[in-house]
Structure formats: C-alpha cells, structure tokens
Amino acid sequence: MKIVVLTGAGISAESGLSTFRDNNGLWENHRIEDVATPEAFARNPDLVHKFYNLRRANLKNVKPNPAHFALAEAEKKFNNFLLVTQNVDNLHERAGSRNLIHMHGELLGKKCTFCNKISRIDGKLCKELVCEFCGKAGGLRPDIVWFGEMPYEMERIYKELLQCNLFVSIGTSGSVYPAAGFVEIAKQAGARTVELNLEPGEQKSHFQESIYGKASDIVHDFFGNL
Numbered sequence: 067m068k069i070v071v072l073t074g075a076g077i078s079a080e081s082g083l084s085t086f087r088d089n090n091g092l093w094e095n096h097r098i099e100d101v102a103t104p105e106a107f108a109r110n111p112d113l114v115h116k117f118y119n120l121r122r123a124n125l126k127n128v129k130p131n132p133a134h135f136a137l138a139e140a141e142k143k144f145n146n147f148l149l150v151t152q153n154v155d156n157l158h159e160r161a162g163s164r165n166l167i168h169m170h171g172e173l174l175g176k177k178c179t180f181c182n183k184i185s186r187i188d189g190k191l192c193k194e195l196v197c198e199f200c201g202k203a204g205g206l207r208p209d210i211v212w213f214g215e216m217p218y219e220m221e222r223i224y225k226e227l228l229q230c231n232l233f234v235s236i237g238t239s240g241s242v243y244p245a246a247g248f249v250e251i252a253k254q255a256g257a258r259t260v261e262l263n264l265e266p267g268e269q270k271s272h273f274q275e276s277i278y279g280k281a282s283d284i285v286h287d288f289f290g291n292l
C-alpha cells in the first residue's frame with residue numbers, strides 16, 4: 067500500500083504552537099501581507115525577521131506530541147509512506163519521521179537571495195548577516211515559502227499522489243493551495259481519502275471519510291487500526 071499523508075498546523079497545536087486561522091491564530095495577530103510575502107520582506111525586513119526569529123526560538127520550548135510520534139511509527143510499519151507537511155516547525159523530524167517533505171520550507175533554514183543557497187540557522191537572522199557561500203550581506207531570508215511563491219518539491223508530491231492508495235490529511239483547514247487540492251488529485255487517482263481534523267475543513271466534501279477529534283487521539287487510532 068502506498069500512503070501519502072499531508073499535515074498542517076493542527077498537528078502541532080497540542081505541542082503548543084499556534085495554528086494560523088483558529089481563534090488567536092497567527093493570522094489573527096499578524097497580517098499576512100506584513101510578514102509572509104516577498105514584498106513584505108523587501109519593505110520591512112526587520113519586522114519579517116522578528117516574526118520568524120521568535121517562532122524559531124520558540125521551537126526550543128515545544129516537543130512533538132503523540133500525533134507526531136504516531137506518524138513516525140506508521141512510517142516504520144508501512145514501507146511506502148510519504149509525509150508532506152505544510153508546517154515549518156521541526157516536530158515531525160524530532161518525532162522520528164524521515165521520509166518527509168517540508169513543502170512550505172523550514173524555520174531552521176535560511177536562504178540567500180543573491181546565490182539561492184539554503185543552509186541551517188539555529189539563532190537569529192538579521193539583515194546585516196553575511197552569506198557564508200557568496201559573502202554578500204543583506205540577502206539572507208528565512209527559508210519559508212511565502213504567499214505568491216512556489217512550494218517545494220511539487221513534482222515529486224504530485225507523482226506520489228497520483229500513485230497512492232491512501233491519502234490522509236491531518237490538522238489542516240484546507241484553505242491554502244496547492245496543498246488544499248491534493249485530496250482531489252489523490253481521489254482522481256483512485257485513492258481512499260481520509261480527513262483527520264478537529265472540525266470539518268474547507269475540502270470536507272472531497273474526502274470519502276472524515277474523523278473529527280484531537281490529533282493526539284485520532285492519528286494514533288487511525289494508523290493503529292489500519
């Protein structure tokens with residue numbers, strides 16, 4: 067059986083990380099146009115760096131929860147298992163997931179806008195920092211896919227979706243494309259499609275099955291009974 071799993075902010079909610087669109091979510095307290103677009107970065111790099119520096123620092127205060135661990139276990143149990151996450155936190159890898167695509171980038175990554183090299187960053191990014199590859203200052207940005215940019219590894223993801231037998235979406239509102247459209251692709255390819263979420267997401271009508279509850283309860287149960 068070939069399985070593709072898509073996760074969103076809801077899987078990390080019980081670890082203490084804010085989602086985007088729930089009450090008190092990140093987009094309630096910050097305007098997307100101010101912190102999550104290339105234009106915002108060009109206009110006010112200090113503000114954008116501050117937003118992501120805080121979120122990066124906060125990774126040290128949170129731990130993977132049972133839902134992250136359940137997916138790492140499932141990867142071991144089913145040998146054809148791809149995890150695609152929209153999340154930029156590192157909780158999946160810390161739980162042990164290995165076959166993982168961060169389609170929206172990673173908080174622990176930095177990218178040079180001059181030479182395009184991507185590398186790791188544990189501390190703070192600021193506009194004065196010099197790129198270790200090209201030696202230029204002022205071009206380093208968080209390795210986050212912002213609105214208007216192309217998510218990573220889309221070719222590989224579509225290929226896997228077209229071949230999968232089971233597609234499971236976990237903890238995502240299904241409101242941001244292209245990830246929101248994955249269920250339709252998997253369905254057209256003949257896969258069983260399942261939504262695991264706290265409440266119905268925007269793509270609810272496209273899923274054959276839906277299970278609602280906290281990720282820490284339902285993810286483990288679902289893969290345990292598979």
Ligand code: OAD
Nearest residue numbers: 074075076079085086087152237238239242263264280281
């Ligand atoms: P959202 O905040 O849009 O949705 C989170 C979903 O998780 C909601 O449907 C919640 O009901 C659900 N949820 C909350 N707590 C949960 C829990 N304990 N267990 C299970 N589900 C829970 O977040 P995403 O769908 O991930 O993109 O957002 C998608 C993209 O929009 C993000 O990757 C980000 C954002 O703008 C970029 O920054 C490019």
